[in-house]
Amino acid sequence: MAHLQLKHIYKTYGDGTNAVEDFNLEVRDKEFIVLVGPSGCGKSTTLRMIAGLEEISSGELLMDEVLVNQLKPKDRNIAMVFQNYALYPHLSIYDNIAFNLRLQKVAKKEINRRVVRIAEILDLTKYLNKKPDFLSGGQRQRVALGRAIVRDAKVFLLDEPLSNLDAKLRMQMRTEIILLHKRLQTTTIYVTHDQTEALTMASRIVVMNNGKIMQIGTPHEVYEKP
Numbered sequence: 001m002a003h004l005q006l007k008h009i010y011k012t013y014g015d016g017t018n019a020v021e022d023f024n025l026e027v028r029d030k031e032f033i034v035l036v037g038p039s040g041c042g043k044s045t046t047l048r049m050i051a052g053l054e055e056i057s058s059g060e061l062l063m064d065e066v067l068v069n070q071l072k073p074k075d076r077n078i079a080m081v082f083q084n085y086a087l088y089p090h091l092s093i094y095d096n097i098a099f100n101l102r103l104q105k106v107a108k109k110e111i112n113r114r115v116v117r118i119a120e121i122l123d124l125t126k127y128l129n130k131k132p133d134f135l136s137g138g139q140r141q142r143v144a145l146g147r148a149i150v151r152d153a154k155v156f157l158l159d160e161p162l163s164n165l166d167a168k169l170r171m172q173m174r175t176e177i178i179l180l181h182k183r184l185q186t187t188t189i190y191v192t193h194d195q196t197e198a199l200t201m202a203s204r205i206v207v208m209n210n211g212k213i214m215q216i217g218t219p220h221e222v223y224e225k226p
C-alpha cells in the first residue's frame, strides 16, 4: 500500500536554478505513473526529492497521509533504479541482490528467501553464483531491478532505466517491467524519453516542461488529443 501526495513542491538549487515549480500530483496506490518531458525539465529532480536524495525547497510530500519531507532516504521505504545501474563487479549476482538487505541487517534466512524469489521472478536463478561480467546487458539490468525490488519497498522510482539498452533489449525489459508491476503492484513512478514506453506502461502520464506540470492524463488523453 502506498499513496503519494505531492503538494506545491518547489526545488531551487544552491546556484539559483528553479528546477521544479509548484508540482502537484496525487499518485494512487498501485498506480504506474510515467513522467515525460524534455531534458532538463525537472524529472530527475522530482524523483530524487521523492526518494529523499534531494531536499525539497518548499511544499509537502506525503506517503500514506504522513508528511515525509524530513525523513532520510533509508526511512522512506522507496527503491530507486538509475540509468546507469552499476553492479558490484567483484560480487556474485546473489550478493549483489542481497547487498542492501545485509546492510539493513535482515536475517540470513529471510535474505535467502527473498533473493531466491526475486531471482525466480526475473529469471536469474541460473546466474546467482556468477559475477556480473558473465551476464548480458539485459540480465544485468534485471539484477539492478532485483536489487531494488528485493527490499519490498512501498514505492518504486525508475529514472530512464532502459536508456542504455539496445532496441531489442529495451522491448524485452519493457515487457518484463509491465509483468513485474502486475505481479508486485508496487506504486511506481517511471521517467522516460520513450513515447512507446509511456504509452504501454502508464496508468497515467505526467508531462513536464520547464519545471512545471503541463498535463496529466491517461495515455489516450495525452497522445490522442481531440
Ligand code: ADP
Pocket: 013, 014, 015, 017, 018, 019, 037, 038, 039, 040, 041, 042, 043, 044, 045, 046
Ligand atoms: P531532467 O531529469 O528532466 O533532465 P533535472 O531534474 O536533471 O531534469 O534538471 C532540472 C534542472 O535543474 C536543469 O536545469 C538542471 O540543469 C538543473 N539541475 C539539476 N541538478 C542540479 C544541481 N545539482 N545543481 C544545480 N542545478 C541542477
Ligand code: ADP
Pocket: 092, 094, 095, 108, 112, 116, 128, 129
Ligand atoms: P554464510 O554467510 O553463512 O556463508 P550465506 O547465506 O550468506 O551464508 O551464503 C553464503 C554465500 O553463498 C552467499 O554470499 C552467496 O554468494 C551464496 N548463496 C547462498 N544462497 C545461495 C543461493 N540460493 N543461490 C546461489 N548462491 C547462494
